[in-house]
Amino acid sequence: MSIEPTILRARGLTKSYGHVVAIDGSSFDLRPGEILAVIGDNGAGKSTLIKALTGAVVPDSGALYLDDEQVTFHSPLDARRAGIETVYQELGVAPALDISQNLYLGREQRVPGWRGTVLRQLDKKAMREGSARQMADLGIRIQSIRQTVETLSGGQRQAVAVARVAAWATRLVIMDEPTAALGVRETNQVLDLIQRVRDNGLPVVLISHNMPNVWQVADRVHIHRLGRRVALADTSSLTMDDAVAVMTGARPAHTIEQVETAPDEWEHTAGEGAA
Amino acid sequence: MTQATLRQEAVADLQKEVGHGRGIRSLLSHQVTGPLAALLVAVVVFSVFTDRFLQPGNLSLIAQQSVVVGTLALGQALVILTAGIDLANGAIMVLGTVVIGKAALDGDVVLALVLGIVACAVVGAVNGLLVSRAGLPPFIVTLGVLTVVTAASRLYTDSASYPIADGLLTVLGDGPTIGGFTVTYGVMLWVLLTVGLGYVLSQTAWGVRVYAVGDNPPAARLAGIKVKRVLLGVYVVAAIVYGLAAWQALGRTPTADPSGYSTANLDSITAVVIGGTSLFGGRGGVYGTLIGTLIVVVLQNGLTQAGIDSLYQQVATGALVIVAVLVDRIVRRRQTR
Ligand SMILES: Nc1ncnc2c1ncn2[C@@H]1O[C@H](COP(=O)(O)OP(=O)(O)OP(=O)(O)O)[C@@H](O)[C@H]1O
Ligand SMILES: [Mg+2]
Numbered sequence: 001m002s003i004e005p006t007i008l009r010a011r012g013l014t015k016s017y018g019h020v021v022a023i024d025g026s027s028f029d030l031r032p033g034e035i036l037a038v039i040g041d042n043g044a045g046k047s048t049l050i051k052a053l054t055g056a057v058v059p060d061s062g063a064l065y066l067d068d069e070q071v072t073f074h075s076p077l078d079a080r081r082a083g084i085e086t087v088y089q090e091l092g093v094a095p096a097l098d099i100s101q102n103l104y105l106g107r108e109q110r111v112p113g114w115r116g117t118v119l120r121q122l123d124k125k126a127m128r129e130g131s132a133r134q135m136a137d138l139g140i141r142i143q144s145i146r147q148t149v150e151t152l153s154g155g156q157r158q159a160v161a162v163a164r165v166a167a168w169a170t171r172l173v174i175m176d177e178p179t180a181a182l183g184v185r186e187t188n189q190v191l192d193l194i195q196r197v198r199d200n201g202l203p204v205v206l207i208s209h210n211m212p213n214v215w216q217v218a219d220r221v222h223i224h225r226l227g228r229r230v231a232l233a234d235t236s237s238l239t240m241d242d243a244v245a246v247m248t249g250a251r252p253a254h255t256i257e258q259v260e261t262a263p264d265e266w267e268h269t270a271g272e273g274a275a
Numbered sequence: 276m277t278q279a280t281l282r283q284e285a286v287a288d289l290q291k292e293v294g295h296g297r298g299i300r301s302l303l304s305h306q307v308t309g310p311l312a313a314l315l316v317a318v319v320v321f322s323v324f325t326d327r328f329l330q331p332g333n334l335s336l337i338a339q340q341s342v343v344v345g346t347l348a349l350g351q352a353l354v355i356l357t358a359g360i361d362l363a364n365g366a367i368m369v370l371g372t373v374v375i376g377k378a379a380l381d382g383d384v385v386l387a388l389v390l391g392i393v394a395c396a397v398v399g400a401v402n403g404l405l406v407s408r409a410g411l412p413p414f415i416v417t418l419g420v421l422t423v424v425t426a427a428s429r430l431y432t433d434s435a436s437y438p439i440a441d442g443l444l445t446v447l448g449d450g451p452t453i454g455g456f457t458v459t460y461g462v463m464l465w466v467l468l469t470v471g472l473g474y475v476l477s478q479t480a481w482g483v484r485v486y487a488v489g490d491n492p493p494a495a496r497l498a499g500i501k502v503k504r505v506l507l508g509v510y511v512v513a514a515i516v517y518g519l520a521a522w523q524a525l526g527r528t529p530t531a532d533p534s535g536y537s538t539a540n541l542d543s544i545t546a547v548v549i550g551g552t553s554l555f556g557g558r559g560g561v562y563g564t565l566i567g568t569l570i571v572v573v574l575q576n577g578l579t580q581a582g583i584d585s586l587y588q589q590v591a592t593g594a595l596v597i598v599a600v601l602v603d604r605i606v607r608r609r610q611t612r
Contacts, residue, residue, distance in 0.1 A: 076497075076499075077499060080499065088497055092493075092494045092497045092498065093491070093494055094486070094487045094490040094491045094494050094495065094498075094557070095490060095491060095557075096486060096489075096490040096557040096558050097483070097486060097487060097490060097557075101483055101486075101487075105483070105484075105487055105494075105495070105498040105500070106484075106495075106498035106499035106500050107499075108480035108483060110480070119474075119478075119479075120478075120479045120480065120481075121478050121479065122478055122479060122480060122483070124478075
């Protein structure tokens with residue numbers, strides 16, 4: 001088995017909050033074109049790991065590689081500039097704004113010419129068209145792009161959040177429990193959407209507590225336990241029961257079939273990646 | 276195949292929809308529709324039941340009675356859109372008038388006007404910094420600033436009033452009379468400010484961000500918006516508008532009186548709320564606020580024309596505020612279901 005290239009890789013990531021070690025020398029590997037699920041018990045350190053990957057948290061030590069280049073993110077803006085977009089667990093949409101305003105929030109487009117530069121006028125038409133195209137590309141059916149987000153169902157709202165990150169991400173998309181608050185039908189809509197994002201060429205990192213959901217869409221699973229990755233496996237060669245056993249510590253990780261990853265060479269450059 | 280056609284259909288649907296202008300349905304659901312209807316009803320009722328109401332002189336009077344509170348309400352609307360509230364706006368305006376009045380004693384009225392507006396902007400910046408940087412509730416911050424600024428105005432003037440000489444400082448009370456209607460420059464400034472702020476709110480990125488910050492601050496932050504900077508900007512812009520209201524006030528009454536306009540803050544909040552702007556932030560706008568101001572003034576004016584005790588006018592205004600907030604609450608609940 002050969003080692004495949006990664007789009008985002010981390011080695012030895014550590015982050016402590018006082019005496020609590022939230023992540024403890026964790027590795028992370030994401031390949032181009034895959035959906036990678038991150039699973040683990042409550043408090044295992046999944047969200048902290050994700051935050052360390054997106055600059056929301058600066059790790060105490062460890063190294064991060066984007067397309068094999070070592071990088072350091074000091075803020076979420078750094079990660080965003082590098083093409084990484086995140087759907088956070090709290091819905092990141094403004095309910096009183098319409099769909100197009102939400103998709104372009106913080107990245108508004110102005111009309112060309114003096115009306116844009118002097119009068120700072122927004123190009124609402126272009127933004128509505130761009131939003132309509134984006135929603136259609138992802139197969140999200142809504143009545144009107146002018147609808148305010150509060151008039152949408154929970155699933156549609158989450159779809160808008162996903163559409164926004166998919167629209168702006170150029171490298172990869174991260175979603176922290178995007179279906180946690182949704183019903184069965186809406187969860188399936190969002191899972192379909194996640195697959196379509198992947199099919200459109202963006203790898204996706206999906207944090208989820210729902211094993212059937214994970215096995216429904218993910219290509220591989222990253223099992224997180226006590227602050228570090230204990231296993232990385234193909235969903236096709238691992239059963240849900242085994243994954244849960246590893247996740248809870250009932251079964252040692254070396255007893256399951258794992259994916260081979262690049263060696264932990266970060267030691268040589270230790271310090272560079274730390275803040 | 277079917278997937279692809281479905282998607283094409285969706286694109287076509289959406290693009291058709293994007294191209295459409297505002298249809299009758301969007302007009303009916305527009306935020307200013309309710310307040311506008313209420314204003315029309317009030318106008319019709321007073322036209323029928325009093326004979327003076329519709330006369331040009333009275334309509335001109337209504338416009339002139341509206342400008343000071345109306346201008347204050349424009350700034351108030353900006354603050355309320357961010358889910359804040361400004362109890363200090365009347366006091367800031369009064370500070371503006373006394374700074375102008377005292378500075379004008381030296382003879383340079385342009386400088387006096389500029390100083391007055393700058394004084395307002397500085398107090399607005401204090402409000403904005405305390406709300407955005409220190410994270411204190413706007414209600415408390417502006418209550419404190421109201422008290423301090425009111426006292427400061429009196430200390431600054433030894434509680435004396437300053438008469439203002441005719442000229443630039445009172446020009447907003449003048450204006451051409453066309454066919455019995457007097458349109459003062461103050462009324463023109465009020466309408467121009469409304470249009471200008473309306474443009475900024477609906478056509479610029481800053482405007483969208485003001486709504487986003489009022490609607491859902493964490494989402495705005497996650498979208499990369501500098502929430503604190505937007506908030507600070509809102510309080511400063513609002514205070515500059517209060518400075519212009521000070522100029523309006525001198526046009527109405529050419530006296531800088533440190534103890535005037537003590538209920539202007541509540542009146543402006545009333546106008547904003549009746550105009551359909553949500554106290555919860557993120558919804559509403561300045562056109563509704565203009566209409567809200569007119570509703571309040573028309574009610575007072577019309578009930579006076581009808582010979583009804585001014586206490587009943589207050590009852591009517593108060594009841595209208597509660598109705599407006601109730602409607603907002605019901606609309607919100609229905610939409611966020
Ligand atoms: N800002 C913080 N301050 C202090 N402790 C923190 C902070 N963030 C996380 N922790 C701690 O770090 C540990 C890992 O938390 P984290 O949120 O990463 O877990 P998680 O795997 O995402 O859990 P869940 O499944 O419940 O979302 C927990 O013990 C948590 O209490
Ligand atoms: Mg978490």
